[in-house]
Amino acid sequence: MPFSEIVGSLSESPTLKVTQRVNELKAMGVKVLSFGAGEPDFDTPDYIKQAAIEALNNGKTRYTTASGIPELKDAVIRKLEHDNGLKGYTRKNILISSGAKHALWNAVFTILNPDDEAIVFAPYWVSYTEQIKTAEARSVIVPCHAENHFEPRMEDIEASVTAKTRLILLNTPNNPTGAVYTKKFIKELARFCRERSIWVISDEIYEKLIYDSKKHYSIAKYLPEKTIVINGVSKAYAMTGWRIGYVAGPEWIIKKMAMLQGQITSCPNSIAQYASLAAIQGDGSDIEYMRAAFEERRDYMVERLNTIPGIHCKKPSGAFYVFPEIREAVEKMGMRGADELVEYLLEKSSVAAVSGTAFGAEGFLRLSYATSLEEIKEGLDKIESLLK
Numbered sequence: 001m002p003f004s005e006i007v008g009s010l011s012e013s014p015t016l017k018v019t020q021r022v023n024e025l026k027a028m029g030v031k032v033l034s035f036g037a038g039e040p041d042f043d044t045p046d047y048i049k050q051a052a053i054e055a056l057n058n059g060k061t062r063y064t065t066a067s068g069i070p071e072l073k074d075a076v077i078r079k080l081e082h083d084n085g086l087k088g089y090t091r092k093n094i095l096i097s098s099g100a101k102h103a104l105w106n107a108v109f110t111i112l113n114p115d116d117e118a119i120v121f122a123p124y125w126v127s128y129t130e131q132i133k134t135a136e137a138r139s140v141i142v143p144c145h146a147e148n149h150f151e152p153r154m155e156d157i158e159a160s161v162t163a164k165t166r167l168i169l170l171n172t173p174n175n176p177t178g179a180v181y182t183k184k185f186i187k188e189l190a191r192f193c194r195e196r197s198i199w200v201i202s203d204e205i206y207e208k209l210i211y212d213s214k215k216h217y218s219i220a221k222y223l224p225e226k227t228i229v230i231n232g233v234s235k236a237y238a239m240t241g242w243r244i245g246y247v248a249g250p251e252w253i254i255k256k257m258a259m260l261q262g263q264i265t266s267c268p269n270s271i272a273q274y275a276s277l278a279a280i281q282g283d284g285s286d287i288e289y290m291r292a293a294f295e296e297r298r299d300y301m302v303e304r305l306n307t308i309p310g311i312h313c314k315k316p317s318g319a320f321y322v323f324p325e326i327r328e329a330v331e332k333m334g335m336r337g338a339d340e341l342v343e344y345l346l347e348k349s350s351v352a353a354v355s356g357t358a359f360g361a362e363g364f365l366r367l368s369y370a371t372s373l374e375e376i377k378e379g380l381d382k383i384e385s386l387l388k
């Protein structure tokens with residue numbers, strides 16, 4: 001092989017692939033109704049943009065400390081205490097990275113050795129398994145079921161743990177299912193991991209997008225010594241392009257991650273760090289505006305989907321995705337699976353969705369409702385008429 005075997009083993013992100021195809025079709029003048037997006041359709045709020053302009057005008061244009069600016073670390077510490085009840089973090093427990101994805105890779109690569117096993121719950125976000133491969137470690141997939149609202153079951157986790165298990169990847173609220181894990185499960189998992197000395201990487205990037213008065217529980221509260229919290233500004237503040245995420249965890253491991261990051265990217269973007277500082281210190285009104293809009297769209301989408309023959313959709317409590325089961329619909333159409341349906345929807349009706357197969361779940365679709373209610377209505381009309 002003329003290039004690295006590790007890179008050769010990686011798959012392209014299927015969600016980014018859909019986005020690319022949608023952009024190609026749009027460039028050809030096709031009106032695409034896209035349920036593929038993994039990002040809010042809102043613009044970054046003005047007060048955040050202003051903070052970036054000020055940072056530029058004030059000459060904040062140089063390298064920062066590799067692990068991020070102290071003011072942003074302090075804001076993250078206050079946020080973790082105020083929103084998640086996580087006390088006792090100091091600047092030494094915080095690392096600012098170039099997006100939550102980069103934060104995750106720093107953590108995965110710092111913890112795992114070749115041949116280690118990492119438990120990933122399916123359906124899973126597409127980058128987990130690929131990031132684990134970069135450390136030459138192995139993903140052990142533990143399936144979660146729609147009947148259990150896609151929350152993992154302790155007995156399935158117990159059955160998958162071996163002497164090589166070093167890490168569990170947790171994501172609540174979840175992409176792609178929208179599941180929000182219960183306090184009971186989070187506490188049980190914390191106890192389980194403490195007894196076996198297993199690390200948890202807790203990806204909490206959708207924390208602010210929760211509905212039906214459900215609550216987000218961070219496992220770091222119950223397992224601080226073994227939890228690495230991952231979060232960021234992308235989804236909560238409509239800042240996906242700014243590329244700022246952060247990590248909170250035990251001091252010694254944060255120090256190692258900061259060293260790794262220093263060698264790979266030097267530091268996160270200076271201007272985006274100041275913008276993120278303004279975002280996290282904001283009064284939260286913009287977040288609430290977006291959250292309420294997402295909730296309205298979710299309600300509409302779930303109700304409509306369940307009226308389409310062959311589609312069964314649970315009502316998720318978080319993030320901006322629904323994850324309907326479409327097996328019957330696919331069979332009725334005489335198709336092989338969700339991949340074929342997704343292709344058919346895009347090429348015949350210009351409706352973009354992502355197949356569940358990409359997330360390790362055959363027979364499902366992921367539909368993002370990070371798009372306007374009008375487009376959601378139009379897109380569902382098209383799906384309905386196609387399947388009917």
Ligand SMILES: Cc1ncc(COP(=O)(O)O)c(C=O)c1O
Pocket residue numbers: 038098099100101102125171174175203205232233234235240243244245
């Ligand atoms: C579950 C999950 N974690 C992390 C990320 C990455 O977020 P960021 O844009 O901050 O890198 C995403 C983005 O889609 C995600 O869905």
